[in-house]
Amino acid sequence: MSWGGTGHYKINSAVSLSFNQEMNQFSSWVETLADHASDADIRKQWDNNEAPKHYIDIDNYSEFISNGTIPQTLSGAISAHGSTFVYDNGILPWATITAYDSLKSCFERLDWDKAVLFASDLGHYVADGHMPLHITRNYDGDYTGNDGIHSRFESTMINTYISQITYSGDYIGEISDVNQYVFDYIYNNYQYVESVIAADDYATNINSDIYSSEYKSALWNYSKNFTILLFKNASHALTELIYTAWLQAGSPVMNPTGIDNPITEPTVVLQQNFPNPFSNSTKVQFSLNQNTKIILQVKDIQGNTVVEIINDVKSEGNYSFDINTENLSSGIYYLTLDTDKEHSVKQMILVR
Ligand SMILES: [Zn+2]
Incomplete structure (x- = not known):
């Protein structure tokens, strides 16, 4: 065993x-x-x-x-x-x-x-x-x-x-x-x-x-x-x-396995931040196709939240803004966006 x-x-x-x-x-x-x-x-x-x-x-x-x-x-x-x-x-x-x-x-x-x-x-x-x-x-x-x-x-x-x-x-x-x-x-x-x-x-x-x-x-x-x-x-x-x-293997899309598992459109789409790598600030963009409570955070590689950007209900639409990272040291971070049902992550690299 x-x-x-x-x-x-x-x-x-x-x-x-x-x-x-x-x-x-x-x-x-x-x-x-x-x-x-x-x-x-x-x-x-x-x-x-x-x-x-x-x-x-x-x-x-x-x-x-x-x-x-x-x-x-x-x-x-x-x-x-x-x-x-x-x-x-x-x-x-x-x-x-x-x-x-x-x-x-x-x-x-x-x-x-x-x-x-x-x-x-x-x-x-x-x-x-x-x-x-x-x-x-x-x-x-x-x-x-x-x-x-x-x-x-x-x-x-x-x-x-x-x-x-x-x-x-x-x-x-x-x-x-x-x-x-x-x-x-x-x-x-x-x-x-x-x-x-x-x-x-x-x-x-x-x-x-x-x-x-x-x-x-x-x-x-x-x-x-x-x-x-x-x-x-x-x-x-x-x-x-x-x-x-x-x-x-090239990220193949899985076959829908019948009507029990319909492919649902995601509520939220998080884009890769730009520029990346970055030094003092970087642009973050995401879109929502319905009003949803979202939590958008920057985490370090241990998973600790170092910046909380949004923790609120947001309405349908496209969002774009710059985040200031002057207080963070060089390294790998994760930009995470959570809704009740979804979890998105982008890796961000801070280089000074
Ligand atoms: Zn075994």
Whole structure:
């Protein structure tokens, strides 16, 4: 398994939290993504090639221990270590990238039915890459005397506390290098291997009976912050990967899937600010096709609002004005426009 069925369902279904306006056409996917979140685990039962796709014992790579990185192509890893070593230690990052490539070619072929299934698998592998015990040789605690922690953490604990795993979305952008992106989150998530082990040590100290409610709640209390963060990051990464695959495939318009999902005209259209990049001021334009309450803000890359431009009901029409950014420092910002139903984002670059 891997995050258990409950965890995978949650991560795949939360993909829509980060949808931008362009991705709203994928709303009809969300249920399917969730329903098929564990297909990849089920395939292990009949496909012998499937199991190594769900993990990587990255700490068996000596260069990971010394430099924190490993060869990032499958062929590079095989030429450095031999294919027995590579497959024995799991091929999760490359399985993730393969699922991404398959998704992208489905978009290119406009094969929407298959695309959603590849996106479901992609979500599964992304989620596995955010489950710390799927990226270490100490995957079941054998190396540290924490035997059995794998299912206690990913299934018993997650099933008990799933209702407390709530989070919100983040801004998405196009990923410039998908291979690097996947390896980066795996390298980064590796730090939580130690945290999971520490959580188990903490909880067994409180009650050595791993079936007791004291043990379970202690495990959760110790690990909930980083567990929720890992879930959030996994859902966000899945959204960004789907978005990037779709952009790379030329942003094809999805077929309307019947009258249940009519393509509705957007209420609001936000233009890219001009000039961009800019230094002291930039022009913002948007149009409304009905009277609507809107919130127009400038946010920093952490998502903090740095300027609130409008928070009011506005009438139908076109709007254009300059925003003064003299008080902001150089960097990337997001211009966001929200209505009750829509969320639009433009990236702005401030250069002094
Ligand atoms: Zn898995």
